Amino acid sequence: MGNQMIKKANAFEILNHWLLAGSFLILTLSGFGFLFHLQQVVAIFGSANTMKIWHNYAGIVFSISLFLTIFNYLPVSLKFGSDDMGWIMKAGGYFAKKAAIPPQDVINAGQKLYYLFILFAGIAIAASGFFIWLRPQVDDIRKWILLSHLVHNIAFDLFMIAVPLHIYLGTLANPGTFRIMVYGTVPLEWAKKRHAKWVQKMGY
Amino acid sequence: MARKALLISPELCIGCRGCQTACKAWNQLPATKTANKGSAENPPDLTPNLYNKIRYVEMPSETNTVRWLFVSQRCMHCDDAGCIKICPAPGALFKTKEGATAFNKDNCIGCKLCVAACPFNVPRYDEKEKISKCNLCSDRIADGLAPACAKTCPTGAIRYGDRDEIIGKTQKAGYQKLYGQMDLGGLGVLYAFKDSPKIYGMDEHPQIPETVVFWHKVLKPLAYLGLGGAVAASLLHYIAIGPKKDEEVK
Secondary structure (H helix, E strand, C coil), X not given: CCCCEEECCCXXXXXXXHHHHHHHHHHHHHHHHHHHCCHHHHHHHXXXXXXXXXXXXXXXXXXXXXXXXXXXXXXXHHCCCXXXXXXXXXXXXXXXXXXXXXXXXXXXXXXHHHHHHHHHHHHHHHHHHHHHHHCCCCCCHHHHHHHHHHHHHHHHHHHHHHHHHHHHHHCCCCCCCHHHHCCCEEEHHHHHHHCHHHHHHCCC | CCCEEEEECHHHCCCCCHHHHHXXXXXXXXXXXXXXXXXXXXXXXXXXXXXXXXXXXXXXXXXXXXXXXEEEECCCCCCCCHHHHHCCCCCCEEECCCCCEEECCCCCCCCCHHHHHCCCCCCEECCCCCEECCCCCHHHHXXXXXXXXXXXXXXXCEEEEEHHHHHHHHHHCCCCCCECCXXXXXCCEEECCCCCHHHHCCCCCCCCCHHHHHHHHHHHHHHHHXXXXXXHHHHHHHHHCCCCCHHHCC
């Protein structure tokens, strides 16, 4: 009984998360290359022109992948109840040993907020990026480009803060979590402690 | 090396546009077919193949009912250049030792951000989507020659020389302050205006767009700080509080 595994993520969700993460890494690396004229980074891509092509097309992959996440995470993220508030009030138990956390859905309140943030910032960075790339025919194009440039960079800064924390929380901070991104399964006992509501709904 | 500059004196200009032609000849830029729109100003705007042009301003005054102002228009070679600031491609836009804002088409990635960041709306893009603009004939001036426009100007309306020397001479001639003397770290094209810059079609206080300055001063460092801070906070949490061990989770 103690070793029973349950499925938390299907193949589509796993693959899509890797697509999002992979394109994000390419975009971030080339983004830093552009932002600070990092010759070593340009050398990885070959030239600034090639780096731009990678940046633009990784942006397409990122955008499609971001859109697909909606089916996995948006409905549950929008359900924000008193148990979620309880999670927030205790900061998810990350700053206290043995904190009693209210039962959570398939993703906890922190993950819900993180997802909503990623969706919002992702739409902002993608829309502004496509605007700069495609330069649609609009009046006062220079003003719109400057606005897009601003939005693109604000969103980038927010990503730079949020994503490392996300990676930490999904790996080192929570042993046993990263396997979801590989196998999609977790031990039932593990899930009962962290996602009680979901486990219950699944009928365990 | 002393910073070089052009001195533009609109009142000396006779509108012959020899500067436009000489520029095209030196920089090997083809002519463009234009339509007569009722003004002798031709072509009507800077193009990828037109690095400089004479702006014709008809501005009658009380004493002079036929006052024409001819203003040479081109890249201003700002010391603090918005185009260089925003450009994401290493080596596409750069300052030469003479102070010219020059470009290298091979390094340009065609993003056109410089078009938006230029306070004077100067950069244009050629058919290959590469930046194209006045570079102060940086190949000529590197060899001690005057730019083609200044070399050919028959009236001295465009003069080339050491920037400090130009400022000194014009001050002696009675110009308190030249247009472009202080703006944007000092422009590489100075104008001896006898009236308000507005009348000559120039921005009174040109500046790099505020969003670009904010991005450069705040958002850029924040990218590193945010990343470093988030990684540091994670490490600190790992050391000070530690991971959530399964047996500790209730």
